[in-house]
Amino acid sequence: MKKKILIIFLWILIWQILTLLIHNSILMAGPIDTVKALLNMAPMPLFRASIAFSTLRIFGGFAAGSCIGMLLGWGAYRLPLLEQFLKPFISVLKAVPVASFVIMLLIWAGNRMLSFYISLLVVLPIIYLMTLSGLRATDPQLLELANVFRMGTLARIRFIYLPSVFANLYGAFQSAIGMAWKSGIAAEVIGQPLGSMGNGLYTAKIYLDTGELFAWTITIVLLSFFMEKLLLMGFRRLIRR
Secondary structure, eight states: OHHHHHHHHHHHHHHHHHHHHHOOTTTOOOHHHHHHHHHHHTTOHHHHHHHHHHHHHHHHHHHHHHHHHHHHHHHHHHOHHHHHHHHHHHHHHHHSOHHHHHHHHHHHHOSTTHHHHHHHHHHHHHHHHHHHHHHHTSOHHHHHHHHHTTOOHHHHIIIIIHHHHHHHHHHHHHHHHHHHHHHHHHHHHHHOOTTSHHHHHHHHHHTTOHHHHHHHHHHHHHHHHHHHHHHHHHHHHHHHO
16 A cells, blocks of 8 residues: 555656646646646536536446447357347447547437447447457356256356356456546547536636646546446455355
8 A cells, every 4th residue: 555655656746847847837737736726626516517427427338338248248159140240330339439439429419428328339349349258268067067957047147157257347347447438538528518527628628727637637537446446346246246
């Protein structure tokens, strides 16, 4: 714990040194200016409303993308034809730039739920591929044993498939939650839904308020960090049960 605090302190010190060397508050706001901006923003109702607006949509998109990805992964594992059918769709989701999806969704669905849809589209292929990979790595001897003892589908999922896919899903969730936040906020910056964190970032950029820009960025990083920790802790407890 002390080592982590020391490392964080060293990075803040490097940040402060860079700020002094650049000596331009527009190009680089220091940690003190950033903290001041964050403390000024924190009491504002709009700041808290923006956090709730973006967090609910990004987490909702992450949860929906994860559930759909796991269900499709299970379906593709059970039905090889479904895997072949989904392959072009998954390839498109992996290859198409987020900006293209944002523009298309702005035309089709407006900007209020933009971060939800983008987070879902980014998370889905990650969870799908890792679920399918984990299921395929299941020990065939355990499956043969399950057939001998006529184990039901739910029991197989609980005692054979979940332990097999756990490591894959754990790593996938770690990657996917960060990607959901980055893509969701990027979508809000482009789409500009009022009362969102992306809109707050863009407003800070327009007014050249780098301290506020850094304050929003730190808020997003912290929200992503705590959401990842809570999610993974809950997932570990679920598996232990």
